[in-house]
Amino acid sequence: MNIKQLMKHNETYILLIILIFSAALTMINPVFLTLENMFDLLRSSSGTAILAIGVFLVLLSGGIDVSCTAIAIAGQYISVNVLIATGIDSIALAFLISILIGVSLGAINAVFISIFKLPTLITTLGTSSLYHGLLLEVVGTKAVNAGDLPESIKAFGKIEILTLTRADGSSYGLSIFFLILVILLLLTWFILKFTMVGRGVYAIGGNAEAAKRTGYNSHKIQFFIYCYAGFLAGVMGVMHISMIRYGNPNYLVGTELSVIAAVVLGGARISGGTGTLTGTMLGVILITILEKNLILMGLSSYWQQFFIGVVIILGVSITYAQNKFQARRNLSIGGA
Amino acid sequence: MSEVFLEAKHISKSFVGVKALDDVDLTIGRGEIHCLIGENGSGKSTLIKIIGGVHKADSGTITVEGKQLSGSQAIESIRSGVQIIYQDLSLFPNLTVAENISVNQMLESNQQTVQWKEVRETARKALEEIGEAHISLDERVENLSMAKKQIIAISRALTQNAKLIIMDEATSAITKEEVDHLFSIIQNLKKKGIATLFVSHKLSEVFEISENITIIRDGKKVGVYPTSELDHDRLVYIMTGRKLEAEPYVYDTKMKQKSPLLEVKSFSKELQYQDISFSLQPGEILGITGLIGSGRTEIVQSIFGLNPADSGTMYMNGEEVKISNPRDAIRHGIALLPEDRLNQGLFDAQSIGDNIVITILKNFLKKIGLLDTTKQKRSANDWIERLKIKTPDGNLPVNSLSGGNQQRVVLAKWLAINPKVFILDGPTIGIDIGSKHTIHDIIRDLAREGMGIIMISDEIQEVLDNCNRILLMSKGRIIKEIDDARTTTSEELYEIVTGAASAGVEA
Ligand SMILES: Nc1ncnc2c1ncn2[C@@H]1O[C@H](COP(=O)(O)OP(=O)(O)OP(=O)(O)O)[C@@H](O)[C@H]1O
Ligand SMILES: [Mg+2]
Numbered sequence: 001m002n003i004k005q006l007m008k009h010n011e012t013y014i015l016l017i018i019l020i021f022s023a024a025l026t027m028i029n030p031v032f033l034t035l036e037n038m039f040d041l042l043r044s045s046s047g048t049a050i051l052a053i054g055v056f057l058v059l060l061s062g063g064i065d066v067s068c069t070a071i072a073i074a075g076q077y078i079s080v081n082v083l084i085a086t087g088i089d090s091i092a093l094a095f096l097i098s099i100l101i102g103v104s105l106g107a108i109n110a111v112f113i114s115i116f117k118l119p120t121l122i123t124t125l126g127t128s129s130l131y132h133g134l135l136l137e138v139v140g141t142k143a144v145n146a147g148d149l150p151e152s153i154k155a156f157g158k159i160e161i162l163t164l165t166r167a168d169g170s171s172y173g174l175s176i177f178f179l180i181l182v183i184l185l186l187l188t189w190f191i192l193k194f195t196m197v198g199r200g201v202y203a204i205g206g207n208a209e210a211a212k213r214t215g216y217n218s219h220k221i222q223f224f225i226y227c228y229a230g231f232l233a234g235v236m237g238v239m240h241i242s243m244i245r246y247g248n249p250n251y252l253v254g255t256e257l258s259v260i261a262a263v264v265l266g267g268a269r270i271s272g273g274t275g276t277l278t279g280t281m282l283g284v285i286l287i288t289i290l291e292k293n294l295i296l297m298g299l300s301s302y303w304q305q306f307f308i309g310v311v312i313i314l315g316v317s318i319t320y321a322q323n324k325f326q327a328r329r330n331l332s333i334g335g336a
Numbered sequence: 337m338s339e340v341f342l343e344a345k346h347i348s349k350s351f352v353g354v355k356a357l358d359d360v361d362l363t364i365g366r367g368e369i370h371c372l373i374g375e376n377g378s379g380k381s382t383l384i385k386i387i388g389g390v391h392k393a394d395s396g397t398i399t400v401e402g403k404q405l406s407g408s409q410a411i412e413s414i415r416s417g418v419q420i421i422y423q424d425l426s427l428f429p430n431l432t433v434a435e436n437i438s439v440n441q442m443l444e445s446n447q448q449t450v451q452w453k454e455v456r457e458t459a460r461k462a463l464e465e466i467g468e469a470h471i472s473l474d475e476r477v478e479n480l481s482m483a484k485k486q487i488i489a490i491s492r493a494l495t496q497n498a499k500l501i502i503m504d505e506a507t508s509a510i511t512k513e514e515v516d517h518l519f520s521i522i523q524n525l526k527k528k529g530i531a532t533l534f535v536s537h538k539l540s541e542v543f544e545i546s547e548n549i550t551i552i553r554d555g556k557k558v559g560v561y562p563t564s565e566l567d568h569d570r571l572v573y574i575m576t577g578r579k580l581e582a583e584p585y586v587y588d589t590k591m592k593q594k595s596p597l598l599e600v601k602s603f604s605k606e607l608q609y610q611d612i613s614f615s616l617q618p619g620e621i622l623g624i625t626g627l628i629g630s631g632r633t634e635i636v637q638s639i640f641g642l643n644p645a646d647s648g649t650m651y652m653n654g655e656e657v658k659i660s661n662p663r664d665a666i667r668h669g670i671a672l673l674p675e676d677r678l679n680q681g682l683f684d685a686q687s688i689g690d691n692i693v694i695t696i697l698k699n700f701l702k703k704i705g706l707l708d709t710t711k712q713k714r715s716a717n718d719w720i721e722r723l724k725i726k727t728p729d730g731n732l733p734v735n736s737l738s739g740g741n742q743q744r745v746v747l748a749k750w751l752a753i754n755p756k757v758f759i760l761d762g763p764t765i766g767i768d769i770g771s772k773h774t775i776h777d778i779i780r781d782l783a784r785e786g787m788g789i790i791m792i793s794d795e796i797q798e799v800l801d802n803c804n805r806i807l808l809m810s811k812g813r814i815i816k817e818i819d820d821a822r823t824t825t826s827e828e829l830y831e832i833v834t835g836a837a838s839a840g841v842e843a
Contacts (some may be wrong), residue, residue, distance in 0.1 A: 194450050196442060199435070203428055210426035213390055215411035215443040273430030 010267030013318075014282040018289065025293055032293075035164070036172045045288040046177035047243070049281060050236045051259045052266075053188050054229030056280045059263055060192075061225050062205040062272025063120030067109060067128035068233045068259065069252040074135045075101040076237030077249045081139060083150045091152040091238070099234035105131055106230020107223065114222035132253055144247030157242030177239055184232065189277055197224050205272030261308050262287040265315040287311065341366045341531050342387070342418070342500055347396035349382055351736065353728040356382040358555045359396075364500060367529040369522060371536070371546035371563070373575055375768040376740030377726035379555040380535050381423050384504050388420045389413040401499075414444055417499035421506040423535075423739045423766075425489040429478035434459040436477050437492045444496060462491040467517050482509040482675060483628060490518065501525065502533040505739065507541060508766045509675070511628040511794055519545050537740070537768045538795070539568055551575055576770035584822050585780055587804035591619035595654030597788040598670075598757050600639065603648035608634040609812035612648070616757065616788040621779065623803030623821070624792045626833055631812040632792050633675055636759045640672040641665040652757075669756035673747060673763060675792075682734050682742060689716030689730040692748045719748040724774055740767050747775065751782070758782065759790040764798065776802050796826045796833070810836035 026033040051068045058065040075098030082097055083089065105127070112123040146154070160173030192198035200221040203211040212218055241247050266283030268275025290311070294304050344362040348355070357379045364370045372380050385391040387398055389410045398405045400416040419440065427436050437459040442450065456473055463469050468487050471480075477488060486509050493501050501522075507515050522532050522545060536542055542549065543563060551558040551574050558574055572580055596615035603612040609631035616622050624632045637643035639650065641659040650657055652668055659665050665672070682691055693700070693716050700712045713730070720730050723744040727737060734745055743766050750758070763779065764772045779802065783789050793799050799806055799821075806818040808829065815836045818824055 194452075196448055196450060199439075199442070199450060202431060203439070206428035206430035207426065210422075210428060213388065213410050213420070213422060213426045214439050215414050217411075273428075 011276065011279045011282055014265065014267070014279065014286055018282065018286050021286070021289060025289070036166075039172060039174050041285075041288060041292070042178045042181075043175035043243070044292075045284055046175070046181045047236045047240050048255075048259055048262065048288060049181050049284045050184055050232050050239070051256075052262050052280050052284050053184060053277070054232040055256075055259050056263045056266070056268055056275060056277065057188070057192075057201060057225050058120070058229055059260075059268045059270065060205045060272060060275055061201045061222070062208060063113065063225075064260070064270070065109070065120065065124045065226075065229055066256045066260070067105070067124040067131065068229060069254070069256040070128040070132045070135075071102050071105045071230050071233040072237040072240065073249060073252045074105060074131050074237070075099070075234040076241050076252075077135060077144075077247060078139055079238060080144055080149070080153065080241055080247050083153070084144070084148060089150040089152045091156045091242075094150070094153060094238050095235065098238045099231055102230035102232070102234025102237070103227045104230070106226040106228070106233075109230070110223040110226035113226065114219045128253075128256075132249075135249055139249070141249055143249075144241075146245045149241070149245055149247065153238070153242045154245055157239075157245065177243070180235065180239065184235070185277060185281070188228075191228075192277070197221055201225060202273060205274075207273075257312070258287055258291065258308055261312045261315065264312055270316055283315075339366045340364075341368070341401060343399045344383065344387060345397050345399070347383060347386060347398075348394050349379075349386060349391060350394055353732075356555050357386075357393075360552060360555070360557045362550055362557075363560075364531050364533055366499070366531060367526050368531045369526060369534065369545055369547050370531065371534045371542045371549045372552070373535075373539075373542060373549055373571070374552040375576060375770055376744075377738040378552050378768075380552065381504055381738060383552075384420060384422070384502055384533075384535070387413065387418060387502065388422075411443065414440065414496075417497075418502065419493040419496050419498035419500070420502040421486075421489045421493050421504060423504040425485055427477050427485060427489060427492075429476070431477060432473065433463075433471055433475050433477060433480075433488055434473040436488055437462050437495060440492055441495045458495055459491070462495045463487075465494060466491050466521065483511070483514070486510050487514070494521070498530060500531045500533065502535075504535045505537070505766055507536055507538065509762075513627065515541060537764075537766060537772075539571060539769060540797075542571075543568065553577070572769055575768075578770060580770065580773050582773075582776075582801040584800075585621055585783070585802050585804050586822075587617075587620055588784070591786065592617050593653070595651070597653060598639075599651040599654075600635075601649045601651070603635065603638060603645045603650075605634065605638060605643070605646045608643075609809075612814060614807060614814070614817070616790060618756075618786045618788050619783050620805060621783050621789040621791055621803045623799035623806040624790060624809060625794070625796055625799045625806065625829070626809035629811070630809040630833075632809050633761055635809075636672060636761060636790060636792060639665070640670055640759060642672075666753070666755075670759070671750045671753055671755035671757070672759045673750050673761060675761040675765070682746060684735045685733050687731045688720065688725065688727055688734050688737065688745055689713060691734050691745050692716045692719050692752060695749055696752050715752070719752060722778065723748050724771060740771065743767060744771070744775075751778070755787065757788045757790070759792070761792045762794065763791060764793075772798075796829045800824070800826050800829065808832055808836075 022032065031037055051072065054068055055065050078101055079094045079097035083094055109123060109127055112118045113120055159176040161176055161179050163171050163173035165171045192201065200211065200216045203216055204218055204221055208218065240252065262283035263280050264270060265286060266275065266279035268280065290307060291304055294307060295301065340363055342364045344360065347357050347360045349357040360379065360383060362383065374380050382391065386393045386407070389405065389407060389412055392408050398407060400418065403416070405412055405416065434456045438455040441458050442455065459473050463471055466487065471484060471487065477485060480488065486506055490506055507518065525532065534545060546563045548560060548562055549566065550560045553575065597618045599615040601613050604610050612635055626632050634643055638645045641661045641664050644660050650659065657668055659668065693712055697707065700708045702708050716730050720727065725737070725744050726741050734742060737745065747763070764775055767775060779789060791799060791803055803821050806821055807814050808816040810833060816832055
C-alpha cells in the first residue's frame with residue numbers, strides 16, 4: 001500500500017492523531033510511554049472496546065444502540081447476586097448467567113426492531129431505561145463491596161497472561177482482559193468477513209430494501225446483531241466488576257455515549273454500511289487516552305463530557321465531509 | 337405458445353389512494369422474450385415486485401412451472417428460477433463489484449460461509465460474459481456511473497441459472513452498443529430455454545427484441561399481442577390511446593443576439609475532451625450526441641462547474657465568466673439536469689410538492705420571514721399538473737411515485753428555478769413515450785420564451801426531432817456540427833458517430 005492509498009483510509013488519520021497526542025503526553029509526562037502504562041491502558045479500555053464491537057455491528061447495519069451499557073450492568077449485577085445468593089463461587093457461572101441475560105435482552109431489542117419495525121434509537125432508548133429500571137426495582141440497589149464479592153471474580157481480574165518484573169522486584173503484567181478482547185475481535189472479524197450472516201449485516205446497512213429483495217433474511221440478521229451485541233455486553237459486565245472489584249447497579253449506564261463516540265470516531269458511518277473493526281479499536285484507544293488524560297491534566301469530568309460531545313460531532317462531520325468530497329470526485333469522473 | 341413457464345392471474349394491488357393493478361394477467365412461455373409495456377405509473381414495476389415476492393398481491397395468483405408461489409418471500413421466487421433486475425437496481429453501494437454480482441449465487445446456494453475466491457471468480461466470469469471485463473472487481477459500487485451500475489445489476493442476474501430474467505428498465509442508461517450486446521446475450525439465453533421479461537420505454541428496443549408484448553394502461557391489461565402484428569404507431573396508440581407525431585423544432589432566427597447567450601472556447605481536459613468550442617443563442621435547442629466515452633457528459637459537467645476544464649474560456653452574453661463549482665453556475669443562470677438521477681437529488685421521505693419547490697423556497701418568503709405555504713402549494717401543484725406527475729396527492733412522499741414519475745419531479749425541480757441556460761443530460765431517460773412528447777413540448781416552449789437549451793441524448797432520433805442544431809462527438813472531440821437538423825436523417829448521424837468511433841481517432 002502506498003501513501004496515497006493510506007491517506008484514503010480513515011484509520012490513518014486516527015492513528016496519526018493518536019500518535020501526535022501520545023507524543024505530546026509523553027513530553028509532559030514520560031511515564032505515559034512506558035510498557036506498564038500501556039498494559040494498564042489496555043486493561044482499562046478492554047471493556048469499552050468490547051461494547052464498542054457490539055455498537056459497531058449495530059451501526060454497520062444502519063441502526064444505533066444505546067442500551068449496551070444497561071444490558072452490561074444487568075448481566076453483571078444479576079450474575080454477581082446469583083453467585084452470592086447461591087454461594088457457588090464460579091467465574092464460569094458468572095459469565096454464563098451474564099451472557100444469557102445479555103443475549104435475552106438483546107433478543108428483546110431485536111423483537112421490537114425487526115418484527116415491530118420500530119426505529120433503533122427509540123427502541124434502545126426505551127429498553128435501556130426499561131432494563132435498568134427493572135433491575136433497580138426487582139433486584140435491588142444495594143452496592144456489592146469488595147468484601148462480599150465472590151473470590152473467583154476478584155481473582156479473575158488479577159490474572160495476567162504476561163508478567164514482567166520491575167527493577168525493584170515487584171511485577172506488573174498484561175491482563176487477561178486483553179486476551180478476551182483479542183479473541184472476541186477475531187471472532188467478530190471472522191463472522192463479518194466469512195459468514196453470510198456477517199455479509200448480511202453489511203448488506204442491510206448498505207441497502208435494506210435490496211437485502212430483502214436479493215433474499216437475505218433480514219429478521220435473522222437483525223436478531224443475530226442484537227443478540228450478539230447483548231452477548232458482548234454480558235461478557236463485558238463480568239469483566240468490569242472483576243476489574244473494579246465493586247458492584248453498583250448504577251455504574252456503566254450513562255457511558256454509552258463514549259462507546260458510540262469511539263465507534264463513530266473510528267469511521268463507521270452513522271447511516272450504516274461502512275466502517276472497520278480496526279477503526280473502531282483505534283477510536284476506542286483515542287477516546288480512552290482522551291478520557292484518562294483530561295482528568296490527569298486537571299480538567300473536571302464535566303469537561304470530559306463536553307469533549308466527548310465535541311468528538312462525536314467532529315467525527316460525524318469529518319466522515320460526512322469526506323463522503324461528500326468523494327461523491328464530488330466521482331461525479332466528475334462520472335462518465336468514465 | 338410453447339410450454340408455459342410463469343403465469344400471473346387476476347393480480348390486483350392497491351396502495352393508499354391508488355389502484356396500481358386491477359385484475360392483470362401475464363403469461364410467459366419457456367424461453368420466450370416477452371415485453372411489458374405501459375406508461376409511467378401504469379403498474380409495471382408493481383407487477384414485477386409481486387412476481388418477485390417483494391409486494392404481496394391483494395388478490396390473484398402467481399404460478400411458476402405449475403407451482404403456486406406463496407407470494408411473500410423474495411427467496412422463494414428466486415429459488416423457483418426468477419431473477420429480477422429492479423428499476424432501482426437494488427445494489428449495495430457500500431460493497432464491492434465482486435460481492436454485488438455474486439450475492440445472489442451466495443444466497444441461493446444457501447451456504448453459511450463465504451468463499452471469497454469463488455465470489456471473485458463468479459463475478460469475473462459474469463463480467464467477462466457480458467463483455468465488461470475491464471470493470472474492477474474491488475471497486476465499490478457507489479463509485480460507479482449509472483451505466484456501470486446497470487451493467488453490474490445485469491451481470492448479477494446472469495450469474496444464476498435462472499429460467500426467467502426480468503429486466504425493469506435495465507437499459508435506460510446504457511448505450512446502444514451495450515444494449516446490442518445485451519440483446520445478443522438474451523438471444524443466447526433463449527436458445528438455452530431461458531425466458532426474458534423486458535420492460536423499456538425505448539420502443540425501438542422493444543420491437544427489436546420481443547416476441548410478444550403485454551400492454552397495460554392505468555393498472556389494467558389492455559391486451560397481449562405478437563410483436564409481428566404491431567408497428568410503432570399502433571403500439572403507441574394502444575398504449576396511450578392517442579396518436580403522437582413529432583415535428584422538427586424550428587429556430588426563430590429573430591431571437592439571435594449579437595453576442596451569444598453562452599459561448600465555450602477551446603475547452604480541453606486531459607483524458608476527457610479536447611478543444612471544444614461552440615455557442616448557444618437564446619431560443620436554440622442544441623443537441624449533443626455521441627457514444628459513451630465521447631466526452632459529452634464530461635463537457636456539460638465542466639460548463640456546470642462539476643468537472644472544471646483544464647483550459648479554455650467561457651462567455652455569457654459576451655462577457656467572460658469563471659465557473660468553478662455548481663453554485664457559480666446557478667448564479668449565472670445555468671442549470672444541469674444530470675444523467676444519473678435515479679438516486680440523485682430527491683429527498684425520498686419528503687412530499688412530492690416539497691421536493692419540487694425546494695430550490696426556490698426563497699420565492700415564497702413573506703416579509704416577516706415566514707413561508708407562504710399556500711403559494712408554495714400552488715406552485716408545486718402547477719408543476720405536478722404541467723408535467724402530468726401521476727399522484728393522487730402532492731403531499732404523498734416522493735418514493736410512492738413510479739420510477740418515471742420520480743424523474744419528472746427532478747425535472748420540475750430544475751425547471752422551477754427558471755434558468756437562462758438549461759442543460760439536459762438525457763431528459764427523457766425512463767419516461768414513457770406519451771410523456772416524452774409532453775416533456776419535449778415543455779422544452780420547446782421554454783426555448784421559445786428565450787431559454788437556451790442544450791440537450792444530450794443517446795437517442796439520435798430524439799435529438800433530431802427536437803434540436804435545431806446538433807454537435808456530434810466522438811472520443812472527446814466535436815467531429816461534426818449540423819447547423820440545420822432538418823437537413824439530415826438519423827441513419828446518417830448514426831453512421832457518422834459509429835464510423836468515427838471505430839476508426840481509431842485518438843482523443
Ligand atoms: N410504495 C408505494 N406506495 C404508494 N403508491 C405506490 C407505491 N408503489 C407504487 N405506487 C403507485 O402505483 C402505481 C404504479 O406504479 P409502478 O411503479 O408500478 O409504475 P410503472 O409502470 O413501473 O411506471 P414507470 O414506467 O414510471 O416505472 C403508481 O401510481 C404509483 O404511484
Ligand atoms: Mg417502473
